[in-house]
Amino acid sequence: MNLIKYPNVFRALKRGGVILICLFLFTPISAVELEITFELPEIKTSKYRRPFVAVWLERKSDRSDNQTVAVWYDDKKWLKDIRKWWRKAGRYQDSLDGFSGATRPAGRYTVTVSLDASQEGADNEYLVYFEAVREHGNRSLLKQTINLSKTFPQTYEIKQGQEIGPGLIIVKELEE
Amino acid sequence: MNLGCAKIRRIIKQWVGIIILCSLGSATLSHPIWILPSTFNLSGDVGEWVTFDVSASHTLFSFDKSVVLDELQIYSPDGDRNYLGQYYKGRRRSVFDHHISQSGTYRFSVSRPPYYFTSYKSGKRETPKRMMANKQEAQQRLPKNAREVKTMSIDMEASAFVTFNEPTGTVLEPKGKGLELIPQTHPSDIIAGEEVIFLVLMNGEPEEEVEIEMTAGGTRYRDDRNIQIFQTDKQGLVSYTPTQPGPWYISAVKTVPLNDEKTDEAMLIRFITFEVIPE
Numbered sequence: 001m002n003l004i005k006y007p008n009v010f011r012a013l014k015r016g017g018v019i020l021i022c023l024f025l026f027t028p029i030s031a032v033e034l035e036i037t038f039e040l041p042e043i044k045t046s047k048y049r050r051p052f053v054a055v056w057l058e059r060k061s062d063r064s065d066n067q068t069v070a071v072w073y074d075d076k077k078w079l080k081d082i083r084k085w086w087r088k089a090g091r092y093q094d095s096l097d098g099f100s101g102a103t104r105p106a107g108r109y110t111v112t113v114s115l116d117a118s119q120e121g122a123d124n125e126y127l128v129y130f131e132a133v134r135e136h137g138n139r140s141l142l143k144q145t146i147n148l149s150k151t152f153p154q155t156y157e158i159k160q161g162q163e164i165g166p167g168l169i170i171v172k173e174l175e176e
Numbered sequence: 177m178n179l180g181c182a183k184i185r186r187i188i189k190q191w192v193g194i195i196i197l198c199s200l201g202s203a204t205l206s207h208p209i210w211i212l213p214s215t216f217n218l219s220g221d222v223g224e225w226v227t228f229d230v231s232a233s234h235t236l237f238s239f240d241k242s243v244v245l246d247e248l249q250i251y252s253p254d255g256d257r258n259y260l261g262q263y264y265k266g267r268r269r270s271v272f273d274h275h276i277s278q279s280g281t282y283r284f285s286v287s288r289p290p291y292y293f294t295s296y297k298s299g300k301r302e303t304p305k306r307m308m309a310n311k312q313e314a315q316q317r318l319p320k321n322a323r324e325v326k327t328m329s330i331d332m333e334a335s336a337f338v339t340f341n342e343p344t345g346t347v348l349e350p351k352g353k354g355l356e357l358i359p360q361t362h363p364s365d366i367i368a369g370e371e372v373i374f375l376v377l378m379n380g381e382p383e384e385e386v387e388i389e390m391t392a393g394g395t396r397y398r399d400d401r402n403i404q405i406f407q408t409d410k411q412g413l414v415s416y417t418p419t420q421p422g423p424w425y426i427s428a429v430k431t432v433p434l435n436d437e438k439t440d441e442a443m444l445i446r447f448i449t450f451e452v453i454p455e
Contacts, residue, residue, distance in 0.1 A: 075220075076219055076220040076221050077218075077219060077220040077224065078219070079219040079220070080217050080218060080219040083453065083454070084455065086217075086219060087217075087364075087365065087367075087453070090219065091219065091341050091342045091343070092342055141455070
């Protein structure tokens with residue numbers, strides 16, 4: 001294919017147009033809110049104990065900006081069993097105040113977190129993790145990539161795991 | 177007929193001898209010692225007891241021979257030495273408990289005092305023989321016609337690391353003396369499907385071409401022992417990506433000339449038991 005040589009004027013116009021379109025499409029959004037809803041399934045067993053649960057996220061590109069949204073437990077002794085959360089986040093935190101709580105029965109729960117969405121490219125992708133582990137039971141780890149560079153609102157569906165899920169993540173622009 | 181029987185018997189004896197000697201090769205000399213903690217990672221506000229099995233066995237991690245733990249070294253995260261009181265020494269394993277109370281990483285190391293063996297050849301058939309003796313002891317016991325006499329010492333240490341809450345690195349710092357096998361990937365961060373890196377130092381300097389073996393536990397329950405064999409590179413490093421979660425075992429072996437009054441060579445062996453965490 002021949003390389004078409006635009007006159008300088010055209011070239012400048014084209015470049016300007018691209019920049020304008022870019023500005024229009026990618027007006028930076030400073031903050032978003034994640035509304036994370038998930039289920040703790042009802043499990044019929046005589047040995048039922050409420051699961052330990054952690055919901056957390058991290059920037060996908062370099063695994064930085066790790067934030068715990070919720071951790072539900074009863075004794076810190078067993079926090080290590082929320083294996084991935086413990087390794088990625090739990091063991092580095094001096095205090096779990098602000099996002100921790102007691103274990104909950106089966107049911108549907110919603111937690112929220114706000115995120116800075118002003119990063120560019122791959123840095124604007126986050127991984128949301130759901131981890132649940134139950135005494136005498138199983139452990140489930142679910143994860144979902146969310147892209148904060150796209151338009152809002154966004155909806156992501158989380159499939160069902162043995163001990164947690166299905167779930168839903170709604171990403172909304174945070175009003176000033 | 178009688179003569180034939182005697183001949184056959186002699187040949188059988190000879191072969192049995194060779195087979196026994198072969199099976200008693202370096203594997204027996206490096207009869208691996210391992211320390212296996214009841215848990216590698218703990219969480220909590222207060223400390224917890226951890227119990228440890230120690231045994232010398234070829235099957236990982238099955239008990240075979242108990243180990244004297246009088247010289248067990250325990251280092252807490254602050255770098256202080258902890259001491260062991262009583263422990264149990266059975267026939268096939270030794271057991272000790274330790275209270276993990278400081279946040280961070282502990283190191284547990286057990287070493288065998290160096291022991292010696294002397295190999296030589298004697299007789300018309302050049303039969304290879306060996307005795308548990310150092311150079312001086314061997315001089316008195318060797319037959320007159322002993323040839324190719326060589327004495328070797330074995331210096332062996334086995335370690336395991338236990339982490340309570342946030343991992344720390346004090347107990348991983350090199351001492352700069354002898355052969356050291358040091359986890360570069362923190363031992364509480366070894367994950368199935370992710371690369372693990374170990375560093376080998378000799379008197380504080382990276383040592384290349386050190387024989388490394390890594391094996392997953394449970395060898396009794398599979399046909400293929402599946403040993404991963406490596407050599408350290410120029411930086412003294414070795415890396416591998418384990419896929420099987422569970423307790424694993426790594427060994428580093430280096431033979432160095434050491435011409436002193438007791439031995440000609442020293443075989444330095446370092447073992448570490450580590451846990452590969454499933455994702």
